[in-house]
Amino acid sequence: MLELLQYEFMQNAFIAAVLVSVACGMVGTYVVVKKIVSISGGISHAAFGGIGLGYLIGINPIVAAIPFSIFSALSIGFINKRIKISEDTAIGILWTTGMALGIIFINLSPGYAPDLFSYLFGSILTVPDSDLTLMLILDIVIIIIVFLFNREFIAISFDEEFSKTIGIKVEPLYLLLLCLVALSVVVLIKVVGVILVIALLSIPAAISMQYTSSINKVMTFSVIIGLVLNILGLWLSYIFNLASGATIVIILGLTFIISSLITKYW
Amino acid sequence: MSDKALEIENLYVSINKSIILKDINLNLDKNDFLAIIGPNGGGKSTLLKTILNLIRPDKGNISVFGKNPKEALNIIGYLPQNTFFDLNFPINVFNVTLMGRYNGLFKNYTQNDRKAVINALDEVSMLEYKDRQISELSGGQMQRVFIARALAREPELLLLDEPTASVDPKMQKSFYELLLKLKEKMTIILVTHDVGVVCEYVDKIACLNHILFYHGIPEGSADAIGKTYNCPIDIIGHGIPHRVFKKHE
Numbered sequence A: 001m002l003e004l005l006q007y008e009f010m011q012n013a014f015i016a017a018v019l020v021s022v023a024c025g026m027v028g029t030y031v032v033v034k035k036i037v038s039i040s041g042g043i044s045h046a047a048f049g050g051i052g053l054g055y056l057i058g059i060n061p062i063v064a065a066i067p068f069s070i071f072s073a074l075s076i077g078f079i080n081k082r083i084k085i086s087e088d089t090a091i092g093i094l095w096t097t098g099m100a101l102g103i104i105f106i107n108l109s110p111g112y113a114p115d116l117f118s119y120l121f122g123s124i125l126t127v128p129d130s131d132l133t134l135m136l137i138l139d140i141v142i143i144i145i146v147f148l149f150n151r152e153f154i155a156i157s158f159d160e161e162f163s164k165t166i167g168i169k170v171e172p173l174y175l176l177l178l179c180l181v182a183l184s185v186v187v188l189i190k191v192v193g194v195i196l197v198i199a200l201l202s203i204p205a206a207i208s209m210q211y212t213s214s215i216n217k218v219m220t221f222s223v224i225i226g227l228v229l230n231i232l233g234l235w236l237s238y239i240f241n242l243a244s245g246a247t248i249v250i251i252l253g254l255t256f257i258i259s260s261l262i263t264k265y266w
Numbered sequence B: 001m002s003d004k005a006l007e008i009e010n011l012y013v014s015i016n017k018s019i020i021l022k023d024i025n026l027n028l029d030k031n032d033f034l035a036i037i038g039p040n041g042g043g044k045s046t047l048l049k050t051i052l053n054l055i056r057p058d059k060g061n062i063s064v065f066g067k068n069p070k071e072a073l074n075i076i077g078y079l080p081q082n083t084f085f086d087l088n089f090p091i092n093v094f095n096v097t098l099m100g101r102y103n104g105l106f107k108n109y110t111q112n113d114r115k116a117v118i119n120a121l122d123e124v125s126m127l128e129y130k131d132r133q134i135s136e137l138s139g140g141q142m143q144r145v146f147i148a149r150a151l152a153r154e155p156e157l158l159l160l161d162e163p164t165a166s167v168d169p170k171m172q173k174s175f176y177e178l179l180l181k182l183k184e185k186m187t188i189i190l191v192t193h194d195v196g197v198v199c200e201y202v203d204k205i206a207c208l209n210h211i212l213f214y215h216g217i218p219e220g221s222a223d224a225i226g227k228t229y230n231c232p233i234d235i236i237g238h239g240i241p242h243r244v245f246k247k248h249e
């Protein structure tokens, strides 16, 4: 496996796996404990609108996805707290409207959209240096936000009403948390694609929660589990010539099943 | 700081357009221990939540040691009547209690906060469970942890919404003894249906059934106190309006 690292695309894929693990381990932990897996699914699919917009106006689709997914995160958060429709419905609307916008934008774009497939399903073997830099910057932003607001995120995930009584501004912090999800979606898009992002945001944390009752440890374990499984998936997809995003997700899913069986019957 | 621990004037609260609290007036001094009794749906929890700024009143004024409810949150400790959380939440007893020490953005928990938590858990006899995951406790033990979370705040005003609802008699007694001790340092409002306890420990009592009927404990023989307390029991039992209460004054 090590000799593979002499290829530049493999080095990039390896770095991408590391960057992705940080985002999915840290933010994924909140996604799981705050039970915002479906909201995060909505945000990640809506990000496809941003990808389409990128093609249309001729900028890097990943860059265009940043404001787009932040906007969809904020709107779902707002709808959730302010307007009287069920969260479920709001997610459904956002999810599909975002994707539909992406399709229309791509329709309107001149010519043919190269590597569209990689934004939908991911392609860890073709991450360019520029995207790695962007992912690194987003990771740093994520780490800083987690570091600064970890206590508040834990409190609002545990009990929103009590959080208000100790002086936490629940609504802005919830919106900030959704923005954090939006940023990690962008980090993950290149590796697993908008459709499979949610696997990386939920499975590593779900596995970790089977082994510890400390949220900070869940975070650390998730980063490590994410890293190991991403690299395993990457390697398997390379040797069997399979789609990398899907291989990684299947590895994650299988590990979750095995881990559940072990914790249940061991 | 004002010496009045709590001043409520002319408070009206409605939820979904129905009036829950009507013209509430209440004054508490520092170190007062007030019990609020009253029928289910009378608005006891609503009153506590309004003091905590969880519910905005339609009109009226609340001041806690001279501060408005929003500013007063860091000097109020609160035990909710119900706490809903995900039983799989990865958090242990110590860290749940530590949330009671929260004191604003960018202020990390200190050694002092940890000491206060240890102390509070000790006071409710839950220290030996400090590393347990929260869902691995019995209902009453969980309740004691939430009491500890309120105590850990070392508040000036302690609001307890039916604290002993699922706590065994032995623990109840030691809990009320603890409240008597805490009263030296803070003002306590206790919502309870346990009128027997009310007689034994509190200084003041109020009955809340949309309007608040406030009653200081008369100084006098145990008998007289007993009589006074039969009164609210009857009121609760039969839903007779508060006019009956007034006769005793």
Ligand SMILES: Nc1ncnc2c1ncn2[C@@H]1O[C@H](COP(=O)(O)OP(=O)(O)OP(=O)(O)O)[C@@H](O)[C@H]1O
Pocket: B015, B016, B020, B038, B039, B040, B041, B042, B043, B044, B045, B046, B047, B081
């Ligand atoms: N979220 C809510 N939505 C609608 N009505 C509510 C809500 N919360 C409380 N109420 C109503 O407000 C009234 C007062 O409720 P509250 O919880 O304050 O009563 P309580 O005195 O604490 O009763 P209990 O002894 O059962 O705890 C009730 O009639 C209840 O139906």
Ligand SMILES: [Mg+2]
Pocket: B044, B045, B046, B081, B161
């Ligand atoms: Mg109540």
